[in-house]
Amino acid sequence: MSIRLLGLLALLLCLSPASAAPAADSIRIKDLGRMQGWRDNAIVGYGIVTGLAGTGDSSTNKTTRQALANVYSQFNLTVAPEQVQSRNVAVVLVTAALPTFSHEGDTLDVTVTSAGDARSLVGGSLLMTPLKAANGKVYALAQGPLSVGGYRYDANGNVVQKNHPTVGSVPGGATVEVGVDAQVLSAHQDVTFLLAEPDYTTATRIAEAINARMGSALARARDASGVTILVPEPQRADLTTYLTQIENVSVVPDRRAKVVINERTGTVVSGGDVRISKVAISHGDLKIAISTQNIASQPLFIGSAGPGVRTEIVSNTRVDVDEQNGPGYVGPGNNTVADLVQTLARMKTNTRDIISILRAVKAAGALHAELVVQ
Incomplete structure (x- = not known):
């Protein structure tokens, strides 16, 4: 893996400690899911x-x-x-x-x-x-x-x-030849918004944002994947306008900490605020090479050789041990994956070694995120 690619990886993942927890941006509700009944x-x-x-x-x-x-x-x-x-x-x-x-x-x-x-x-x-x-x-x-x-x-x-x-x-x-229509409004005179990524916190925030926008308690989080929104009787005749107002309500979604690893391409994608505990890392490489050289040993004088003198094959075996000192790293507490990757990149650690290190950190219980291996 080239230094340029490694540097690009560090640039994508790394944030400075001062910006480890960036302010979340508001997102429209329509970008977080769909209305129940809307399907292909x-x-x-x-x-x-x-x-x-x-x-x-x-x-x-x-x-x-x-x-x-x-x-x-x-x-x-x-x-x-x-x-x-x-x-x-x-x-x-x-x-x-x-x-x-x-x-x-x-x-x-x-x-x-x-x-x-x-x-x-x-x-x-x-x-x-x-x-x-x-x-x-x-x-x-x-x-x-x-x-x-x-x-x-x-x-x-x-x-x-x-x-x-x-x-x-x-x-x-x-x-x-035959058109289709979506039945969005249920028999109970309400609509259900389905989240693309179910999450209890996000569902609760959506319900609270809709109620704050409409001025009354019309929405409630049914579960982690759906928010039920009551349609008042005056708005049932113009459901399109009402749903337009609902879709454009902004909310700050919650997100789970994830680190995605693709071992085939050597790609690591992580949020900049994924936390890791204090951890010590040592990564090295031990190479052992064994080579055998066969030499034919001939008698000194062929004509005067006795009955017990003959040609012998002598094998000389050589063992070479090459131990390369890998990167060592001790992370302070309250650190992020971005800080770890940035440090390893400065130590010229290739991407596949970074993947191995992240998996070991997860196995040690120091990576507080879901590790997704593709």
């Missing part, structure tokens, strides 16, 4: 991609032959599935997300994935495919040319491939 709906369909240059499903795929025969029957063409031998078609699964408050005529992006043994979907076009939700109803129709971010070409046993050519997309390829 998954829709899926089964269709056919045509126009492939011989890279579609093989003739042994009975599903493709049957599907194409069904398409022909829609145009008054009677073709037996056994007679379909085209390699220019492929059966696919089409997926999309139907957002809240979708209306008829809105367009959606769809993802197309091969469901057979097609080699590539490059150049293909999706035939009209109905997209259904979990209740079995059709909510959108998808159709259009595919955009594939890869390719696959083969000739004479040679194959050249980039990315996944059996997955494509149709931007704006689906048209919403």
Whole structure:
């Protein structure tokens, strides 16, 4: 790990002792979660991609032959599935997300994935495919040319491939036929705000901030993940304006102390005010190298050698021990992870050693934060 990257890591994590506990900023409630009932709906369909240059499903795929025969029957063409031998078609699964408050005529992006043994979907076009939700109803129709971010070409046993050519997309390829609406207001004439990161303290602060803004006790923290807000009768006719006022109430969220470590990339991310107790750290490296050299020992005079004189193989073994003194550090009490990382960076400790040290500090019980290892 280069010194520049290590210095960048220290810059991201470190704060001066005077700014170890920075003033928290207020955040709008709408940035901390969502209203209950506000969700996307998954829709899926089964269709056919045509126009492939011989890279579609093989003739042994009975599903493709049957599907194409069904398409022909829609145009008054009677073709037996056994007679379909085209390699220019492929059966696919089409997926999309139907957002809240979708209306008829809105367009959606769809993802197309091969469901057979097609080699590539490059150049293909999706035939009209109905997209259904979990209740079995059709909510959108998808159709259009595919955009594939890869390719696959083969000739004479040679194959050249980039990315996944059996997955494509149709931007704006689906048209919403049946709109959906979100049922935000419950039967009890209240709405529930759901936190993206459940926390009792944050939920309580949100309820208090809403009550202070509205001037009455309308909100209460239901649990760590939800805040129930009563909608007064005059505001029920104009629920949009009322929820707009709720969403723009500012609050100071509480946060848990976390240190995130990614061992694959050597990345450490931590809040600047994550505390550690007084701890002593010593990190070193002991290297032992054992080498063996074989030498053939010959008699001094070959002609005068006796019956017991012969060539011998002599092995000379050498053991080298190299102990490098690693960084030593004794942290005072009431310190932070940022201070520790800054100190280790000044001692030219590489990032992976810092990760090992942080894990050891956590195991010793001196790191007062949740250690997340990715």
